[in-house]
Amino acid sequence: MTDIVGPSIPAGTPQAATARRGHTVYLRVERLVGLVIEAALALAFIIVPVASPISSSDITSLPLAPPSAEHLFGTDQLGRDIFVRTFEAGRIDLGLILVSIAAAAVGGALLGLFAAYLPPIGRMVISRVTDATMAFPYIVLVIGLAAALGNRELISGLPRGAAAISIAVVIACWPPYTRLTLSRALVLRERDSIIAARVLGYGPMRILFSHIGPALVPTVVSYAATQAVATTALVGSLAFLGVGIAPPTPELGQMMAENIALLPVAWWPSIIPGVVVLILGVGFALMADSTSERNTR
Amino acid sequence: MSTAVLPSPAGRRIGTRASRRVAAIGGPFLQAIVVTLLVMVITFFLIRTLLGDPAVVLIGGNTGASPERIAALRTQLGLDKPLPVQFLDYATGLLQGNLGNSFQHPANTVASIIANGAGVTFALVGLTLLISCLAGIGLGLFAAGTNWPVLDNIIRVLSLLGLAAPGALVGLVLILTAALGGGLFPAGGWGNGYPENFQYLVLPAITVSFWLTPIILRAVRERAGDVLQEPFAEAAAARGMSMTRLILRHVAPNCAGPVLTIIGVSLSYLVSGAVIVEIVYGLPGIGRAMTTAVGSLDFPVIQGIVLLTGAVVVVLNMIAEIASRIIDPRVGR
Numbered sequence: 362m363t364d365i366v367g368p369s370i371p372a373g374t375p376q377a378a379t380a381r382r383g384h385t386v387y388l389r390v391e392r393l394v395g396l397v398i399e400a401a402l403a404l405a406f407i408i409v410p411v412a413s414p415i416s417s418s419d420i421t422s423l424p425l426a427p428p429s430a431e432h433l434f435g436t437d438q439l440g441r442d443i444f445v446r447t448f449e450a451g452r453i454d455l456g457l458i459l460v461s462i463a464a465a466a467v468g469g470a471l472l473g474l475f476a477a478y479l480p481p482i483g484r485m486v487i488s489r490v491t492d493a494t495m496a497f498p499y500i501v502l503v504i505g506l507a508a509a510l511g512n513r514e515l516i517s518g519l520p521r522g523a524a525a526i527s528i529a530v531v532i533a534c535w536p537p538y539t540r541l542t543l544s545r546a547l548v549l550r551e552r553d554s555i556i557a558a559r560v561l562g563y564g565p566m567r568i569l570f571s572h573i574g575p576a577l578v579p580t581v582v583s584y585a586a587t588q589a590v591a592t593t594a595l596v597g598s599l600a601f602l603g604v605g606i607a608p609p610t611p612e613l614g615q616m617m618a619e620n621i622a623l624l625p626v627a628w629w630p631s632i633i634p635g636v637v638v639l640i641l642g643v644g645f646a647l648m649a650d651s652t653s654e655r656n657t658r
Numbered sequence: 659m660s661t662a663v664l665p666s667p668a669g670r671r672i673g674t675r676a677s678r679r680v681a682a683i684g685g686p687f688l689q690a691i692v693v694t695l696l697v698m699v700i701t702f703f704l705i706r707t708l709l710g711d712p713a714v715v716l717i718g719g720n721t722g723a724s725p726e727r728i729a730a731l732r733t734q735l736g737l738d739k740p741l742p743v744q745f746l747d748y749a750t751g752l753l754q755g756n757l758g759n760s761f762q763h764p765a766n767t768v769a770s771i772i773a774n775g776a777g778v779t780f781a782l783v784g785l786t787l788l789i790s791c792l793a794g795i796g797l798g799l800f801a802a803g804t805n806w807p808v809l810d811n812i813i814r815v816l817s818l819l820g821l822a823a824p825g826a827l828v829g830l831v832l833i834l835t836a837a838l839g840g841g842l843f844p845a846g847g848w849g850n851g852y853p854e855n856f857q858y859l860v861l862p863a864i865t866v867s868f869w870l871t872p873i874i875l876r877a878v879r880e881r882a883g884d885v886l887q888e889p890f891a892e893a894a895a896a897r898g899m900s901m902t903r904l905i906l907r908h909v910a911p912n913c914a915g916p917v918l919t920i921i922g923v924s925l926s927y928l929v930s931g932a933v934i935v936e937i938v939y940g941l942p943g944i945g946r947a948m949t950t951a952v953g954s955l956d957f958p959v960i961q962g963i964v965l966l967t968g969a970v971v972v973v974l975n976m977i978a979e980i981a982s983r984i985i986d987p988r989v990g991r
Contacts, residue, residue: 492689493696500930500945504952505705505960591927594824594869598934601826603949617826621938624830625838632834635827642822650818 388651395647402641403455409448417446417611425627435629437620447634450611455641457523458592461530466585468531469538474574476539477546478565484543491536500602503529503595507604520610526599534588541584542577549573579652586649590642597638613638683980690976697968698752698961702745705957712761712955713737735761748961757965758958762951768962771947776966778848778943781855782932785863787921790870795910795917797871798878802886803905814879817872825931829865829938836861846940862939866931870924877920878913885912915982922978926971 415421420440421432428435434443476487494502506529507522549555550573558568599605600614608615613634620630713731732738736747751758757768801813837845849855885891886909894904921928933945944963951959 489689489692489696492693493700495926499926500933504948505964506708590822594822595930597824598826601934601937602945603953614824614826617830621830624834628834631830632827635824635830638824639819639822639827642824643819646818646822 391647392651395644395649395651398640398644398647399455402451402637402644406448406452406455410445410452413442413445415442415445417441417449418609425623425630427627428629434633435627437616437630438623438627443616443630443633446611446616447613447637450613450616450634451637451641453520453523453606453610454593454596454613454638457527457530457596458589458641461527462534462585462589462592464527465531465534465588466538466581469535470542470577470581472535473539473542474546474569474577476543477550477573478569487539488543491539494532494536495540499533499595502533503599504602504604506532507599520612521607522605526596526605530592530596534592537584537588538581541580545577545580546573549576583649583652586645586652589645590649593638593642593645597635683983686976686979686983690972693972694965694969697972698749698965699745701961701964701968702748703741705960706741706744709955709957711737712957715955716761757962760951760959761956762954762959768958771959772944772962772966775942775944775947775963778941779929779932779936779945782859782862782866782936782941782943783928785859786866786870786928786932789863789867790874791917791921793867794871794874795878795913798875798913799882799905799910801875801879802882802909803901805901810879813875817875820868820872823868825865825869825935826938828868829862829935832861832865833939846938848940848942858939858941862932862935862941865935865938866928869931870928873920873924874917877916881913881916882909885909915985918978918982918985922975922982925974925978929967929971 410417418441421442422436422440424436424438424440426432426436426440432442432444434447437443437446472487476484479487503526507525546569555568555572558572563572597614597617600612600618605615606612608619616634617631617638620627623630711728711732713728713735717728717731729738736744739747748758757772760766760768760771797813801810804810833845836842843857843861845861846858848858882905886904891904891908894908895901929944933943933948936943936945937949944967947959948963950956951963
């Protein structure tokens with residue numbers, strides 16, 4: 362944030378250099394751990410439901426059997442295996458998060474880039490719309506939109522409700538990227554190298570996409586990781602609000618919400634899916650924290 | 659104004675001191691008005707174009723009510739008029755301070771429905787802010803001042819956990835341990851009066867604080883680390899000032915700005931988190947009012963809740979921005 366403060370130890374002294382190197386190595390390890398968590402979970406989400414002999418809707422044993430060797434995560438009130446259900450649900454959650462964040466980041470960033478080349482009045486309109494969207498409490502926007510788009514099967518082949526959640530998350534998530542890229546692009550635009558490019562006669566599109574755009578990628582990626590943390594928690598909570606994926610398809614938040622009443626009798630059907638959401642979130646948080654601009658500077 | 663995102667060259671000050679003060683307050687104020695108006699307009703048209711027909715829902719969906727009855731109900735609700743006319747009606751009502759009546763329960767005004775829910779939600783948000791500020795500032799200053807980097811790192815990793823934990827999971831675990839296991843607080847519900855209701859708010863507020871505390875903590879930790887490296891802080895340490903005194907006297911006041919800013923930025927997420935946690939604990943707040951209204955397509959109630967929560971977020975943001983500009987003149991942009 363503030364650049365006012367310099368390092369207290371003069372840069373270049375061996376001590377400062379070692380401290381800095383130690384810090385960067387640590388951050389690199391942290392980022393790697395985050396990445397490994399996400400990759401391992403993603404793999405498990407894909408493999409487990411396919412490889413397992415039972416499907417997520419099979420009634421395999423007595424209802425509410427506690428975790429055992431046979432059913433690692435126990436069974437739910439219908440006797441369905443929670444292990445298989447959790448991993449099948451995770452695939453939907455992770456897929457939703459990745460697709461929505463990527464769409465919001467790319468769309469928002471492009472809008473910000475274009476806005477940088479609009480006349481001031483156009484820029485102001487975009488800024489105010491950005492502010493207004495950000496002023497909507499995230500959840501109100503998502504509930505409203507998800508309810509409006511409802512359980513209609515917007516895209517065939519996807520579980521009912523998935524497209525609605527995705528669209529709602531994109532609409533709620535794009536503004537910070539626009540704000541971020543617009544402000545950075547306006548600063549970059551005045552750089553000597555960009556002015557030189559303009560003097561060379563490069564068109565605005567070329568300058569935007571091959572000179573300014575690439576310089577913004579790290580900022581956008583870092584913010585996307587940060588937002589993934591919040592979105593993971595949000596997607597995992599939507600079912601509590603009565604919106605979300607329609608029941609035959611398992612989803613982590615939905616598993617938590619539908620089993621909350623059973624909490625005094627059986628903790629596993631609701632807590633275990635929640636812990637998976639937590640691990641997903643921690644993975645993103647580790648990646649976000651170690652790529653944040655402050656730490657990599 | 660804030661479109662001028664270009665940072666002005668260092669040291670260049672435009673205008674007199676007084677006019678800068680006016681700009682510091684006027685800019686955010688105008689912006690807040692514009693944004694609130696936008697929220698109102700966007701909500702109105704989005705709801706009416708995206709959501710279905712409330713008349714059908716009110717009459718009872720698929721029971722095969724005659725088209726005449728549905729049409730009559732639409733007229734009664736004012737939904738048969740063209741959209742611009744409906745909007746004008748709504749806007750004139752708002753100017754007179756009238757949010758309209760609920761479609762679902764025509765006897766209830768939207769204002770009264772919101773007031774009931776908002777009381778609960780604001781109490782929850784307030785208690786959360788109190789807990790999170792105390793814990794976040796305390797832990798943040800401690801992490802910055804401690805001589806053991808291990809403690810600093812433990813606090814950092816724990817704060818990551820808090821950030822990543824979904825409110826619903828924290829709620830479930832707290833219900834399981836503190837309410838069902840320990841019997842410390844009720845697992846959910848709501849009472850009749852205030853001293854009694856307080857016990858229903860404690861666990862929900864702690865739940866939301868699990869997320870807000872790390873946010874404040876990290877802002878404090880970052881600023882405190884910076885301040886501790888400034889020459890004046892090193893000079894004070896060299897003079898033999900104790901770490902505790904240095905932190906409390908010189909570092910803590912410097913953290914007020916970042917804390918205000920980060921709270922301002924997090925408000926909309928804070929309200930969102932509160933809404934989810936409310937539902938986990940079954941509190942009769944804005945969240946429940948909102949889900950009921952969305953379920954029954956109660957347009958006036960949805961509009962009212964969105965407008966109110968939007969306005970609150972905007973106004974608090976504005977206050978945070980003005981406050982941080984006045985506290986720290988460097989933030990003038």
